[in-house]
Amino acid sequence: MPEGPELHLGSLYVNKMCAGVVFTGPVRKSEVSKSPDVPFTCEAYRITAISRGKEVKLTLTPMKSDEPKQRSKAGQADQAMDVVFRFGMSGCFRFTTEDELPKHAHLRFYSKETPCRVLSFVDTRRFGSWQPNGTWQPDRGPCIMFEYESFRKNVVTHLSDRTFDRPICEALLNQKYFNGIGNYLRAEILYRLNIPPFVVARSVLEGLESEDLFDNEKPVKAEVRDTKDSDRVKKVKKEMGDLLRLCHTVPLEVVNLGGKGYDPQKNDYSAFKAWLQCYYVDGMKSLRDHNGRTMWFKGDPGPMATKDLKSPKVKKRAMKTEDHDYTDKKKGARGGRAHERRRWSNRESKTAKKEEVSSLKETEESEKVKTPQQKKRTAARGRKTSCAEPAAGPEKRSGRVTRQSSK
Template sequence: MFKGFLSWLRMPEGPELHLASLFVNRMCAGLVFTGAVEKSEVNKNPEVPFCCDAYTIRAQSRGKEVILTLTPFKNDGKRKVGKHQSQQPMDVVFRFGMSGFFRFTTEADLPKHAHLRFYTAESPRRVLSFEDTRRFGSWQANGTWQKDRGPCVMFEYEKFRENVLSNLSDKAFDKPICEALLNQKYFNGIGNYLRAEILFRLQIPPFVKARTVLEGIEPKNEDKKEIKKTTDTARKKGVKVETPDLLSLCHTVPLEVVKLGENGYKPAKAEYSVLQAWMQCYSVDGMKSLSDHNGRTIWFKGDPGPMVPKGAKSRKNKWKVQKDHDYTDSKKAKKTYTESIALEKPAKKKDNTKVKKESATSKAQSGSKRQKKDTKSVSTEPADENTKTKKQGKRSSKVPPRTRANKIKGQQVEELIKTKRNPITCRESATKAKLQRRSSGARRGRSR
């Protein structure tokens, strides 16, 4: 399920990258790595110039980025240090693209798409690898957090909130709110499925101007868990309710995914059923979908809003749960049955053609035997299949003389040829011809 699910669902977002960092820290705790960092030949990302006899690995995430810190052991004076040995820690920044994630395996079970590898010092060796099937992911040696990315929506909430509300004059907020939420300068960690879930919970149309949605939010909100007082549909009745604002949900909704833990994010085991069950809007049956101005699909419910792109088309739900696991097998069986019928049809046509030819030949034979006799009546008794087979086997090499009976038979043969495309008519004509042969044979027996 993972390859199909992740390939179209979204690029891994803030929660997935944070869970990936937790995975690295758990698997690499207490382990010593050694040697050079190895890159696959097919990957176009740069080499990581790090080589050390002994080093450790630690990970941390921020929005849609993960940093692996490679820290060499301090030299105790007993061990010689080579010329190419790294002495200083190195930060390698990863961006996962559409299908990147970390995997920890034995050297014998190294994945096919493991494009960057870190080997342990034990025997047999194990490997921490960055796996990326589509190769859209990237890494940067001696890198830092991207300057164009804003504070993390999950772990730098106060800075994130201040960054958005103090820059509402930016032209980025002239766009629809669904497109503004993908701007990593302000919403670092929010992606395609998270924006759909956030807007759905607040019942905000996706194609409403972002500034219009954000201007009503209070600028001061020190407490992460604080929610502002607003009125909803109950305003008509004069009842006020407390609901979180959009920036608050940009913080809490990703944390809900993080709380799912490995049950929600298992790329190595291709398991996403828990995350699928958690989603209320994204690719859920009954929800609507449209392409935004960047070609990304936004899922929503109700009115899309006034800023819908011209010619925007709805996209079908690609995420379908297979309730019946035998559906594919039954579908294949049905296809095989259809193919078998198609193969039998040409054979039937050939058989019918053969019957027609044999019927025409048998008529000519019966005409030669009845040169002096004129048959006027035809028996209506059904033909015997055994008799039919025996008489069809006899063929005459002589051409019958031109008689009145033969002329009548010749006309019947021409009619059979004209109707050769209609197998039902051919069979009826062939049956009449066989009945005539039997009737003529009975008359010859009485004359004797």
């Protein structure tokens, strides 16, 4: 479930724990991880981190040595390397002793001290990833928190994009324009503005300026156009705040909660749960969007919430962990039980077809093995069967009795 605020808190955590720590040796990867190896080995290096939306970049910087032997040692890195991380559904960083290494530590950086400590990328569900010599993903937009002006301009100047033909709740998950927004943030932002989640995104964003000209408390009068069909346009005038401003300020509220909500060592979610007003809160409604993600809201969902989008059953637990990060190149497939049923029914039909084909092949093979005499006998049996009368049992018995009596 990590979103922009959590990845930024993760970068702050790395910088705090690794300040003044010298790391050494190769970067080690777990045997079960399918992510690439990090080809970096150094006698002494430092680690710093920075975040951008839903990505974190670790920079491994070799320390300069005055000893010629250490400088010329074969296989040792002499240039800094950037490793870009995406957290997926459960990724985070941990800094522990080697004896307390977490079970799902899939990438590890070892300190040059005794006893040794380890910075680990921990990912229980293994949906996270990293890229050595990586850069920020090119199809992700500016960061909603720390590149606010660029983020705002990027959205306002591209409202003609077909992304904004979709419901606002789905457009908010597109990382090309809303880099850092995820499932709980979209629910909280739309709830505060009292915007139905399934209205056309463009109708909500039209009229906003590329520069934020208003104070946080000052409302903006906007006209929302809900277009479900091309021949029907419904105009709704309502008071609403600036959606793009809240995409910037609401994530910063989570950052200001500090480690109380997302400390990877304490796992204390009490402050974060107290902050939530809509997401997984009692009394709120929920529907699956067209990508299978669960949308939490209050009141009318809006005209683009199709009837076949059933509300998922709410289980009593702290919060739902969904991976809801996608771009234009990574579109979410429809989820839910209906999708699973279709998938299994397709498998069953394919299995049945395979069995039918195999049985036909076996029949053909058996026909090929038969001798000419066996084939003649089989053909004769077929002719006799076709000539037989379907209801001849009683008549035959009576015929036998007649013939015996005549004899």
